[in-house]
Amino acid sequence: MLLSLSWLREFTPYEGAAEELGDRLTMLGLELEDILHPYDAISSIVVGYVAECAPHPDSDHLHCCKVDAGQGQLLDIVCGAPNVAAGQKVPVALVGSRLPDGTVIKKAKLRGAPSFGMICSERELGLTEDHSGIMVLPDSAAVGARLVDVLELDREVLDISITPNRADCLSVLGLARETALAFNLPLNVPELPLHLDEEGPESIV
Structure with missing residues (x-):
């Protein structure tokens, strides 16, 4: 069990x-x-805030984002998800992080734009099979906090x-x-109220 x-x-x-x-x-x-x-495989993923999001000048689907991931400075991250937008709280894999599929995040240049991390989808995090876009977190999620703590995994x-x-x-x-x-700890047994049928069993046909 x-x-x-x-x-x-x-x-x-x-x-x-x-x-x-x-x-x-x-x-x-x-x-x-x-x-x-x-969830050890995503223990290094942190919450980021997309401060800026603009279309990539040399791509029709990429976006150049500036993300606050609690590192003391905004990170340039190139993202190809269609739903990424400024003002979002998102899961961020920082440089050096390893995703569940074994991918190691490295510094990169995507069509000439620097990228220092990755904004992740639920499938990339191994949480679901949803790969339609990045995972958007609640506004209450603290920037820089670990994703496993925010989601209480x-x-x-x-x-x-x-x-x-x-x-x-x-x-x-x-x-x-x-x-x-x-x-020698207290045990909290939840109360399960029992609702009796006032008409009694004789009312059942």
Whole structure:
């Protein structure tokens, strides 16, 4: 069973390391198989703000953008997406970043215009198959912040083997209960209001 630490924390305030939690659960009979880092490939992607966007003078589809990515100066980035525009918050791969497909971002010149990074689509980030244009982020996203933090993506996921006699742990709530007991933490069980049919079963034909 896969256990997201961010989901676990909705039920109990565990703030320790994934390794420590895995060790403790293993001692309780819930064997830790692995610790996954599903979004490591985009951990270096940051939020950028497109301050300027103009058509490339030597292209009918490229745009020359000036982007604030929290580096202390505006970056020149050439972008070919049809939906790029000034005023957007966007995911930016800085020079030296490696994308999920293995592409390493380098300084480049595209038809004579310098480019020091890449504004990414969802497919280039491995999030979806959408490649119709760049990914546009909410206005509330902080410039320079890591994309994985802005989108609240899982940083660590535990792969836990559940034995047949521990069916009570086949849910995040069940594992949260074990975590709370192991670390002497409170358990926040969500209230699920039960709405009874006032007419009763005899009203069902």
